[in-house]
Amino acid sequence: MSSPQQQWFFLGATGYIGSQFLESAKRDAALYAQLKEFTLVALVRDPESAKAKKLQEVWPGVVLLKGGLDDLSDIEEQARNSALIFNAANSDHEPSIKAIVAGLEKRSAGHPGGPKPLYIHISGLAILSDNSRGEKVAPERIVKHSDTTFKLEDFPPTNPHHPTDRIIHAAGAQKENPIRTITVYPGLVYGFGDGITPDALLLRIFGSLYIQTGVAGTWGPGYIAHSVVHIKDVGTAFVEIFKLALDSEGKAKDVDYFISDDKAEPMVMKRFAEETGKILHAHGLLTDPEPKPFPEAVTNNFGDFGWGVFGGNWQGISDRLRTQGWEPTETAKLSFWDTLPLEAEKFVTTYKASRT
Numbered sequence: 001m002s003s004p005q006q007q008w009f010f011l012g013a014t015g016y017i018g019s020q021f022l023e024s025a026k027r028d029a030a031l032y033a034q035l036k037e038f039t040l041v042a043l044v045r046d047p048e049s050a051k052a053k054k055l056q057e058v059w060p061g062v063v064l065l066k067g068g069l070d071d072l073s074d075i076e077e078q079a080r081n082s083a084l085i086f087n088a089a090n091s092d093h094e095p096s097i098k099a100i101v102a103g104l105e106k107r108s109a110g111h112p113g114g115p116k117p118l119y120i121h122i123s124g125l126a127i128l129s130d131n132s133r134g135e136k137v138a139p140e141r142i143v144k145h146s147d148t149t150f151k152l153e154d155f156p157p158t159n160p161h162h163p164t165d166r167i168i169h170a171a172g173a174q175k176e177n178p179i180r181t182i183t184v185y186p187g188l189v190y191g192f193g194d195g196i197t198p199d200a201l202l203l204r205i206f207g208s209l210y211i212q213t214g215v216a217g218t219w220g221p222g223y224i225a226h227s228v229v230h231i232k233d234v235g236t237a238f239v240e241i242f243k244l245a246l247d248s249e250g251k252a253k254d255v256d257y258f259i260s261d262d263k264a265e266p267m268v269m270k271r272f273a274e275e276t277g278k279i280l281h282a283h284g285l286l287t288d289p290e291p292k293p294f295p296e297a298v299t300n301n302f303g304d305f306g307w308g309v310f311g312g313n314w315q316g317i318s319d320r321l322r323t324q325g326w327e328p329t330e331t332a333k334l335s336f337w338d339t340l341p342l343e344a345e346k347f348v349t350t351y352k353a354s355r356t
Contacts, residue, residue, distance in 0.1 A: 006082075007078075007083060008035065008039065008040045009079060010040060011042075011088065013062075014051040015088055015195075016199070018089075020234060020235040023193075023194040024235030024236055030243065038083070040062045043074075046066070069089060072099040078103065079099065079104050079106075080107045081107070084246075085119045087121045091121070105171070118179075118246075119172075119182070120181075121184065124160065124161055124185055125185045126160035129311075131156070131159070131311070132223075132311065142225065142315060144316065147258035147316065148319045159308050169181065169183070180245075182254050182255065186229060188267050190202065191339050191343075192342070193232060199346060203344060203346075206273075207276065207351065208351070209298075210280055210285075210286055211285050214288070215288070216273040216288070216291045217298060218294065219307055224312055226314055227264075228260065228264050228331065229331055230261075230330035233259070233329065240325075244324065257320050259318055261318075261332070264336065269310065271337075275341070276340070279341065
């Protein structure tokens, strides 16, 4: 698919998933060779930052573009110049996603009959939320959805990620100025990665929120369960997805992929709050470690999106990747619950250091 003149535009290259993918890609000789045929342009907030400098070490030859997701004209221009885009930044930032699609449409229009530009986008399994408001649902009634039968239109348009995913799906289906689109839905990603940003987002969000509010809180009673997957398995999953997408023999299928381990014990919010609360309490960062529902003053700040993500069950099965031979081996080695105390202790160390 690629040539020395083609460009690869990467949003979120220094982030948790984005930087893990780069490390995983480097370990796969065939994919690494393919990707090195592209000129990688990475959107970064500060080209002089430690993370940006590390990115230059990780991927020699990377071109750093200073900017953020609100720099829409720059994003559209880079999309227009790119044969491949990987968006591992904010999956719900609608203006930047529209700018990407607009740029790719212009590229497609300028290259009639040529290869269609490819857009790989990270969404999330919260799209599957049953919106149970944190209430207990009998295990046999919690649906585990397969990516082979997933249809975006089967889920409420108010579900997390739905508005932006609709834009991407529509772009992939259009006949005029066609674009190839692949949307990827990871479950709750945990564990320490190999990338520039090695720490998971969950503790960074909830550790700080628990300390700020003084509550080891949940959305509603907190009985919801989420599919999980280790960050290193996410990296190898994207390696497989990219190899399929860049396949020069015409085997590539532009479909949606789930990344999760349906055999792993899921994350249950009430238990997460309880275990995290105890650790924060032991370090003097939380007075009351007992889990309880957040007050409306907290949940209202997150709106319906928060209730969809943190107040609903969402569980998926990665049938498409498993068919290709991918297995979540790291998830099997070290479960979410085994990793949680380690991640919580790391969060505490980082939090305290930031305040000294």
